[in-house]
Amino acid sequence: MIRAGMIRKVAAGIYTYLPLGLRVIRKVELIVREEMNRAGAQELLMPMVQPAELWNETGRWGEYGKELLRFKDRGEREFCLGPTHEEVVTDLVRAEVKSYRHLPQILYQIQTKFRDEIRPRFGLMRGREFLMKDAYSFDRDEEGAKSSYEKMGRAYHRIFERCGLKFKPVEAESGVIGGIFSQEFMVLAETGEDSLVACHACDYAANVEKARGSDCPRGHGPLTTHRGIEVGHIFMLGTKYSQAMKAVFLDKNGKEAYPVMGCYGIGVSRTAAAAIEQNHDAKGILWPLPLAPYQVHVIPVNDQSERVMITSELIYGTLSNLGVEVLIDDRSERPGVKFNDADLIGIPYQIIVGEKNLADGLVELKDRRTGKVQKVTTEEVIDLVKKLVLPPAPRAES
RNA sequence: CGGGGCGUAGCGCAGCCCGGUAGCGCGCCAGCUUCGGGAGCUGGAUGUCCGCGGUUCAAAUCCGCGCGCCCCGACCA
CATH class of the missing domain: 3.30.930.10 (Bira Bifunctional Protein; Domain 2)
Structure with missing residues (x-):
């Protein structure tokens, strides 16, 4: 800790x-x-x-x-x-x-x-x-x-x-x-x-x-x-x-x-x-979702890239407005430093925003516990995260 | 409480034995380059050496006392 x-x-x-x-x-x-x-x-x-x-x-x-x-x-x-x-x-x-x-x-x-x-x-x-x-x-x-x-x-x-x-x-x-x-x-x-x-x-x-x-x-x-x-x-x-x-x-x-x-x-x-x-x-914590300090960790790979930063902030803002607890790594650090720190503090889902994938309109959603990575569009990632971390919408009373 | 160890730059440590200029790595600051798994070069800043007392021309170093912390054994959410 x-x-x-x-x-x-x-x-x-x-x-x-x-x-x-x-x-x-x-x-x-x-x-x-x-x-x-x-x-x-x-x-x-x-x-x-x-x-x-x-x-x-x-x-x-x-x-x-x-x-x-x-x-x-x-x-x-x-x-x-x-x-x-x-x-x-x-x-x-x-x-x-x-x-x-x-x-x-x-x-x-x-x-x-x-x-x-x-x-x-x-x-x-x-x-x-x-x-x-x-x-x-x-x-x-x-x-x-x-x-x-x-x-x-x-x-x-x-x-x-x-x-x-x-x-x-x-x-x-x-x-x-x-x-x-x-x-x-x-x-x-x-x-x-x-x-x-x-x-x-x-x-x-x-x-x-x-x-x-x-x-x-x-x-x-x-x-x-x-x-x-x-x-x-x-x-x-x-x-x-x-x-x-x-x-x-x-x-x-x-x-x-x-x-x-x-x-x-x-x-x-x-x-x-x-x-x-x-x-x-070996890399750090694997928080159970209910106790995690944040639910999602947005990692802009390169803070020098305007496109990366704008997309990262957009994802951060959109998720925050939906009530998702999001942390964004806005430090001017090298990618390796950010990845290792992210794994250490163990927030359950990482959204990695890098130039190469962004050229195809994609970002990565990584599950900290399984290490599984999926490449999805910036719109899809919002939906996926909503499904993963937000409680299902209460059904209308019948 | 019993046993062992440590205290020196922000952090980790060397120096202490054998007294004489306080050092290394990381971090930090500035600039340039770099940018998908802990970057490179150049330049720079930083110390009541845990505290008090003693020995000595001279103490981080030797002696005494105190304080703090860490680790190992019997209790507790």
């Missing part, structure tokens, strides 16, 4: 997103937002700086360890940079939710998190500062909580499918977040830091840390192992936090009860990095 001009390092595990990288992040965010909203979750934004008192209520101020970056304000009061938001969101809910009529609720945010990792590495893959979508569900009872958990699980499937990624949900440990049951969503990639086992015959899969034995527990024989990158984690929390923080509501019978919680994370910046790990070749 550094080589492709997506990010720049500011300090260990802390990065600036450059324009190209930010566009990818925004793509992931958009998909996540749409699917969260579709699942009935509501977006809010909680503070990054959190007071120690809240963390003392759940005992995690003591438990969390050095990953929690702590500091004091001018009045010597203790704070931390939020690595997760169970305390803050539970504090909010206990103030606002008084009746079973207010439940269920699913609240989420997309926000910068900070975890003072022992050893940040692999760029965005394990940064100390990173973008995360975190959602929290509050239900009247166990059954409701289970249904929220399943709803979120389905939303996660949709999210990673829409991102164009090969992934697998696996059974996992709950770690410091705690809770009853949890699943991780793993993007499959050889370079992944995690190992998982999966059954060839059914959908059983587990993190190796969690897996018991080498055979499928449902009796399908030996499990196969894979490498993966954890991009999402969903937890059934139970009442661990609502009890500790005395968040109560009155149930149907007028009796006090604790909301049953779940929490659901997606590493937004890590998902972008994982997409690259899963989709690259």
Whole structure:
């Protein structure tokens, strides 16, 4: 990502997103937002700086360890940079939710998190500062909580499918977040830091840390192992936090009860990095179309040729007006430089405009992933691109 | 936290052992040529040698302390 001009390092595990990288992040965010909203979750934004008192209520101020970056304000009061938001969101809910009529609720945010990792590495893959979508569900009872958990699980499937990624949900440990049951969503990639086992015959899969034995527990024989990158984690929390923080509501019978919680994370910046790990070749990135920073890359081969430049700009303008996300390489560089940079940053479709083909009224449309090139007229290329990148026009309601 | 390594021009590095003029490649700037897979020639600019302290006539180089970063092992989206 550094080589492709997506990010720049500011300090260990802390990065600036450059324009190209930010566009990818925004793509992931958009998909996540749409699917969260579709699942009935509501977006809010909680503070990054959190007071120690809240963390003392759940005992995690003591438990969390050095990953929690702590500091004091001018009045010597203790704070931390939020690595997760169970305390803050539970504090909010206990103030606002008084009746079973207010439940269920699913609240989420997309926000910068900070975890003072022992050893940040692999760029965005394990940064100390990173973008995360975190959602929290509050239900009247166990059954409701289970249904929220399943709803979120389905939303996660949709999210990673829409991102164009090969992934697998696996059974996992709950770690410091705690809770009853949890699943991780793993993007499959050889370079992944995690190992998982999966059954060839059914959908059983587990993190190796969690897996018991080498055979499928449902009796399908030996499990196969894979490498993966954890991009999402969903937890059934139970009442661990609502009890500790005395968040109560009155149930149907007028009796006090604790909301049953779940929490659901997606590493937004890590998902972008994982997409690259899963989709690259020797020359560079092969962005899945839904995450690509741009959909089409127009490459004028020679910026000295007026004809090449005019045609390139015409194609660029026409596609832009149609709502296609187009990048044009208007640098005064040699062709080789432009081709190599284009392959490196990996925009899915390249339109190469050169004098020789233009003499025949043709330009090239190149598929970055397959390397397949077709020579077409400047009019045809617009139609082809429209078909490739734009969603099919919505059919008239009948 | 434990182990290893590095810090010198925008980037990558040499120089340090053996103290004395700070260098190479790429990039950058100007001009000319070139233009379908990382161009050629000519000319040019650039340095608190990570910081602080010490030794010395003299420190990038030797000594001490500090800071930062990278890589390998136990946690996490």
